[in-house]
Amino acid sequence: MSEVMTTGVFASDAGPSIPTNLSRDDYCSADIYAKELEKVFYRQWLAVGHISLVPAAGDYYVKQVGPESMIIAKDKEGRIRAYFNVCRHRGYRMLDDHAQGCTDGFVCPYHHWTYDLNGKLRTVPGTRDGQDFPFAEFPLHEAHCTVKHGFIFVWLGKDVPPTLDEALAHWDNDALIRKFEPEKLKLAHREIYTIDANWKAMMENDLECYHCSHGGHVSLAIACNFQGFYADKQTGQHFPLREGMVTFSMDGQRVCKKPLGKAVDGDSAGFLLWPFFCGPVFFVDHAVSLELTPMGVDKCQFICEWYVEETAVESVDYDVEKLIQVFHITNVEDQAFGERNYRGIQSSRFVPGALHPRREDGIIAAYDLYRGMMAAD
Known part of the structure; x- marks a missing residue:
């Protein structure tokens, strides 16, 4: 045989x-x-937590998702966002593992580049927006983020994902x-x-x-x-x-x-x-x-x-x-x-x-x- x-x-x-x-x-x-x-x-x-972990604008927590450290935050408009925990200056990991709290923005402790809750670069010590480079070109890297039945999910790739409902079509x-x-x-x-x-x-x-x-x-x-x-x-x-x-x-x-x-x-x-x-x-x-x-x-x-x-x-x-x-x-x-x-x-x-x-x-x-x-x- x-x-x-x-x-x-x-x-x-x-x-x-x-x-x-x-x-x-x-x-x-x-x-x-x-x-x-x-x-x-x-x-x-990928599942990363529940909406109760970010109940108010400015609430955030840091979650390790495989090889990536992610900042899950609620912006001022009430939208839950997922940012890669990576400063756009030299790649410094901005927030500690398992950090959580409430803030009006994120500050990299290395050179103090600061970002809004919507991920936009806000201030850079020693320069003004447009003086040496446009701040708009250096927002935090962001992952796709969605919520289903109160649970938060992220898509870490650069491509446009299917909806979570499409991905869960086998469950009814x-x-x-x-x-x-x-x-x-x-x-x-x-x-x-x-x-x-x-x-x-x-x-x-x-x-x-x-x-x-x-x-x-x-x-x-x-x-x-x-x-x-x-x-x-x-x-x-x-x-x-x-x-x-x-x-x-x-x-x-x-x-x-x-x-x-x-x-x-x-x-x-x-x-x-x-x-x-x-x-x-x-x-x-x-x-x-x-x-x-x-x-x-x-x-x-x-x-x-x-x-x-x-x-x-x-x-x-x-x-x-x-x-x-x-x-x-x-x-x-x-x-x-x-x-x-x-x-x-x-x-x-x-x-x-x-x-x-x-x-x-x-x-x-x-x-x-x-x-x-x-x-x-």
Whole structure:
């Protein structure tokens, strides 16, 4: 029997092609990683936070989005903007990692070039506008930015992006999500996991629950209906609950006293983007935002943010440790799975394996999109 490995397909004269994961080089090559940044990372909408983080004009926060440091800010007209954290003078990173606050403009601490909230260069020490160069030619570099269901997304590439709704055409659950009133949230906690693995090893892990039901996530199994992941992917039940479970928690009971909008016990909905896995999911009493981004060929970052109803009070309506427990335990377990899987991928004997057509169909769909993006001009 003759056999040949094509890109992501194991072909044989005995039957149809079988979907696979990728070759060793696709996970380990610095050249391929550089191409991925250009072809995939800079051509996908990426989640960066919630509108509650910038409620008023002048509010801002700094967010690491893969290799890019971004300033997310609200201008005086109420528009949310996303600027690259790069001074137009000599490229100095203007604001510290995780900085946040309220301001009427941004000042580079190196040579004190200053910028308006709309990104325009305002003042330069030692010169006036037009004296040595026109200030209008040196605004902050800006990314495309949009909002959906209260969550902020950026497109870091220079090309004109599709709308976020176009990118999410495969999800059809906007009416269900509106039930949670997702604009009326506040951030309760954030965890950043730095993972020693190629981002695709983690993307594969995050897009399947094949490993979950075999003892991979004992805590997750308490409330989560694993079999629901293998059902119709268009229902919006991304983290489906077991019968009788109220919410996604260690015991299936509420972790916040205040419900989200008009949600009721057992509700679950959300939307996700890929190949770079990101998006929010909603339950009756809290929401969780997930963000996977690359940090190098052998390193990636996973950010998990927990949100509660905007008027909920910590230690009165919710306890942070209980709120985050099930997802945090699962994230730590997934980090270990991803890192150990990547160590195996680095072996000289690794070759792509067959993907389960029903239990790993999320991976298959993501790689169909990935291969198309990598092949595009």
